[in-house]
Amino acid sequence: MQVSNLISTYHCYHHQHRISSSLFLLRSMVTATSSSSSSSVAATSTGGGAFTTIAERVSLERDIKKSKFIAIAGHIPDERSAQSFLSEVQDPRATHNCWAYKVGNQYRSNDDGEPSGTAGKPIHSAIENSGLDRIMVVVIRHFGGIKLGTGGLVRAYGGVATECLKNAPTRLIKSQVRMGVEVSFDLLGVVYHQLQAFKAEEIKQDYDTGKDGITMVTFKISFDQAEALEEALKTNCSRNLVFYKH
8 A cells, every 4th residue: 555545544633542552673783703812802782873984995005114004994884794894805915914893882803913902903993083883994914024013013003094094985874773663543644644754764564463453564764763753653643652662
């Protein structure tokens, strides 16, 4: 059934029925895999909302005391994409392929044979300081014969990563969440009207709820619009709506 037909069929802005309606929010939980001794890893749930990321893959090359450092940064939508990114950009001929990534509150770094904490962590710090999210930075090193020492390595890896990210074009992305509402048929028009007003996407309707006169409408909406949509539905449908989030 088309949304326009539903809206024209159900005009119920002034209904004051007491109905039991439930709205649920589905979120994904991501856990990080275990790391080797030369890696660091953190695992917490990722949050929603708008974030800034890299618009396109960028690279930067610097020579530091005869060693060549090549930083490559790019957007990764999730943790599973990190391995693919690394496989694409790493150089098997290089002495080291060190890296770090950040996806929401998830992050991981790897020193790839450099002294512990001298490569992966400085790259991760550069990512944190940039304010960017859902990105990965790989710094490739071709050893030139002169050892840099612990401090020199930290400055080299952190420095090229920072400079690479500083010059990267960025874009703002608004996260979406999937939501749903159980609603009586006589209020479908109000619900669809609000979903259109808030530019909800992937709107679907399920009549098989097991409840007489009740249908389930699911949709996607920008994370920062979810609360406002709830309030709009409460106002236009009934002030007795009960919402649930999971």
